[in-house]
Amino acid sequence: MAEKNMQTAVVGGGCFWCTEAVFQELKGVEKVISGYTGGNAPGKPTYREICSGLTGHAEVVKVIFDAAVIAYQDILTVFMTTHDPTTLNRQGADKGTQYRSVIYYIDETQKQIAETVLEHVKPYYTNPIVTELSPLGVFYEAEDYHQNYYKNNTTQGYCSFVITPKLAKLREMHANKLK
Numbered sequence: 001m002a003e004k005n006m007q008t009a010v011v012g013g014g015c016f017w018c019t020e021a022v023f024q025e026l027k028g029v030e031k032v033i034s035g036y037t038g039g040n041a042p043g044k045p046t047y048r049e050i051c052s053g054l055t056g057h058a059e060v061v062k063v064i065f066d067a068a069v070i071a072y073q074d075i076l077t078v079f080m081t082t083h084d085p086t087t088l089n090r091q092g093a094d095k096g097t098q099y100r101s102v103i104y105y106i107d108e109t110q111k112q113i114a115e116t117v118l119e120h121v122k123p124y125y126t127n128p129i130v131t132e133l134s135p136l137g138v139f140y141e142a143e144d145y146h147q148n149y150y151k152n153n154t155t156q157g158y159c160s161f162v163i164t165p166k167l168a169k170l171r172e173m174h175a176n177k178l179k
Contacts, residue, residue: 005067006030009075010037010104010136012060013083014091019061021150021163022082022170027179028069033062034142034149037104044140053096060104062139072110074177076103076117082170086127092162101129104136111135 013019016034023032036045039057050057063075083091085101103118105111114133122129150163171178 003068007065007067007072008106009063009065009072009079009110010060010106010139011063011076011079012038012058012100012102012104013079013085014059014099014101015094015158015162016059016061016142016146017149017158018091018163018166019059019079019083020148021167022078023061023063023075024148024151025167025170025179026065026070026075026078026174026177028066029063029075030066031064033064034146035060035062036098036140036142037137038102038134047143047146050098051096053098057098057140058100058102059098059142060102060139070177073113073117076114077121078170078174078177079103080117080121080129080131081124081173082166085121085129085131086125088130100132102132102134104134106136 020032020034023029036050036057037060039055041055045055045057049055089097089100091099103114105114150159153159
């Protein structure tokens, strides 16, 4: 068996419940952690503080994946095609800076790959892509009840009406990358 090549990606594409559910479906993804980053408030922010929009943090997911199974470029391509990267600070009914489309890179290699992916997907959208590309700062893990949210709350209204259709889109567009 091939040796694992564990890497990390951090992205935000609206509510982290949606983004987490998407990445949990992919081959090579070992763990997905919902959290917050990109803000400027001191200390560990709470969900309530994030939702106020005053801390500057984004709802994000940390994706821990085996690069021997799925490439960082593929992680970003799935990300860019399973949310709307053309709406500033908004995904569907979720509005605010905490819902911005953002790729946080860990090093220059990730930054360059992200720039390439952003250019590659640009022709697929009518409106300009507004996805932010920023260096990763401190990542704060979200409260326990946010982890595995979709898996634990599949019949909840938001999950049924927002996340389930995103997963259907994922399964249609990226069937070859699913577990």
